[in-house]
Amino acid sequence: MNDTPRAKPKRASRRAIRMWGWAAGALSFLSPVVLFGLSPKPVQASTSGAQAGGAPTQRAHRPVVLVVTKKIIYTQAPTTSVTTSGSGPITYVQAAAAPAVAATCGTHPC
Amino acid sequence: MLTTADAAEPIRRRFDAMGTHIQLIAAPGSSEALVQRVAVTVAHIFETQEARFSRFRPQSELSLVNAKAGSWTPISRPFAELTGLALEAAELTDGLFDPTVLRALKAAGYDRTYAEVLERTRSETPEDKELAQIRGEARALLIKGAVTCGAWRAIELDETRIRLPEGAELDFGGIAKGWTVDQAAKAVAHLPWAIVDAGGDLRIVGQTPAEGLDIAVEDPEARGVEALRLRLTSGALATTSVTVRSWGPGAHHVIDPRTSLPAMTAVMQATVWAETCTEAEIWSKAALLTGRPILERLPASLVLESGEIVTNFDESHRTERSAEQVDA
Numbered sequence: 001m002n003d004t005p006r007a008k009p010k011r012a013s014r015r016a017i018r019m020w021g022w023a024a025g026a027l028s029f030l031s032p033v034v035l036f037g038l039s040p041k042p043v044q045a046s047t048s049g050a051q052a053g054g055a056p057t058q059r060a061h062r063p064v065v066l067v068v069t070k071k072i073i074y075t076q077a078p079t080t081s082v083t084t085s086g087s088g089p090i091t092y093v094q095a096a097a098a099p100a101v102a103a104t105c106g107t108h109p110c
Numbered sequence: 111m112l113t114t115a116d117a118a119e120p121i122r123r124r125f126d127a128m129g130t131h132i133q134l135i136a137a138p139g140s141s142e143a144l145v146q147r148v149a150v151t152v153a154h155i156f157e158t159q160e161a162r163f164s165r166f167r168p169q170s171e172l173s174l175v176n177a178k179a180g181s182w183t184p185i186s187r188p189f190a191e192l193t194g195l196a197l198e199a200a201e202l203t204d205g206l207f208d209p210t211v212l213r214a215l216k217a218a219g220y221d222r223t224y225a226e227v228l229e230r231t232r233s234e235t236p237e238d239k240e241l242a243q244i245r246g247e248a249r250a251l252l253i254k255g256a257v258t259c260g261a262w263r264a265i266e267l268d269e270t271r272i273r274l275p276e277g278a279e280l281d282f283g284g285i286a287k288g289w290t291v292d293q294a295a296k297a298v299a300h301l302p303w304a305i306v307d308a309g310g311d312l313r314i315v316g317q318t319p320a321e322g323l324d325i326a327v328e329d330p331e332a333r334g335v336e337a338l339r340l341r342l343t344s345g346a347l348a349t350t351s352v353t354v355r356s357w358g359p360g361a362h363h364v365i366d367p368r369t370s371l372p373a374m375t376a377v378m379q380a381t382v383w384a385e386t387c388t389e390a391e392i393w394s395k396a397a398l399l400t401g402r403p404i405l406e407r408l409p410a411s412l413v414l415e416s417g418e419i420v421t422n423f424d425e426s427h428r429t430e431r432s433a434e435q436v437d438a
Contacts, residue, residue: 070329070338070413070417070418070419071418071419073420074424075402075405076422077409077422077423077424078407078422081408082202082407082408083383083385083409089343089344090322090340090341090342090409091340091342091423091424092411092421092423092424093339093341093425094339099324100326101324102305102325102326103310103327103328104312104327104328104340104349104381105310105328105333105354106310106328106349
């Protein structure tokens with residue numbers, strides 16, 4: 001057996017520890033700034049996609065068109081009516097090519 | 111002023127009365143001279159009845175009767191006739207048709223002609239609108255506390271005179287227009303067929319083509335767009351809508367006599383068929399306030415806020431398809 005004592009690892013000097021401390025502190029302080037600086041930037045609102053060098057990121061403006069579609073629900077005509085003896089000589093049509101002779105709309109010029 | 115349309119189409123004569131456009135539509139091929147004579151007669155009928163029943167004319171018979179509420183007032187035969195019909199209609203509709211809603215209508219903002227109401231609304235600044243809203247809410251609270259409708263029950267009427275209860279005011283509104291259409295319809299009997307159309311309240315007279323005449327029902331949410339096409343051979347149509355004669359959110363001309371406020375209903379528009387335009391007018395108002403249950407009582411179509419049209423008018427295409435299938 002060798003009883004020679006193991007050499008103790010050399011301790012870092014106070015000065016070295018202080019320097020590493022300063023270096024770590026500076027790195028942690030600066031890293032967010034560096035990361036933000038390197039990260040990709042959003043396209044300026046006033047800049048078109050083509051000028052920004054990439055594909056257009058803004059959708060072309062499309063007007064919203066309101067399409068009025070009404071579902072017709074048919075219910076049984078009354079057998080006796082307060083205004084007529086039957087259901088009346090009236091029907092509705094789903095589609096018509098010719099313009100109507102007149103229009104009804106509710107107390108305004110139509 | 112009367113105007114003429116294309117000769118290939120039905121012959122049309124137009125003039126303005128009762129705050130709307132009046133049209134006489136005559137069968138193609140009718141004598142132009144006859145149509146012109148009839149149109150002059152129809153215009154005269156409308157002018158006469160407007161002078162009698164307008165609430166915007168201080169010298170009208172209606173204004174004079176309203177001014178003398180509480181005492182007996184002599185009235186003309188037409189005035190007695192229309193008042194009698196209005197009171198009968200109020201009974202039949204359990205008060206949903208009410209000829210005494212005028213005070214509530216004025217309180218809701220319809221206190222001058224519709225053109226003037228719109229002009230006032232347009233000229234208001236934002237500050238005025240805010241003030242108007244506050245005034246409106248205060249007015250609504252006041253009205254809720256003292257319902258002004260229903261005074262028709264206390265009206266006394268005989269053939270030559272009338273007595274309104276104190277504080278009550280008559281307004282025939284649409285029924286006067288419908289009744290005048292019926293009066294004018296008597297004058298067009300010499301034409302093969304004709305339509306007397308008063309701003310969409312119309313009556314067909316004479317022998318129409320067998321397939322009937324097409325009448326468009328306008329979409330209450332899109333002026334000039336058809337929501338429904340009707341085909342009829344006789345009778346009358348009237349439509350009541352909360353989207354026309356409207357001067358702000360919730361402010362329109364259809365007063366619900368149960369609340370004395372502009373109607374709040376899921377029905378935006380009601381179109382009713384009846385044998386006379388007077389009846390169609392009365393029941394279109396009742397239909398708007400009643401909603402779907404009215405379809406168990408009379409021929410009608412309702413445009414709902416949900417975007418649906420509920421109708422009990424039969425579909426023409428069913429008959430036509432059936433005929434095609436039989437032919438095949």
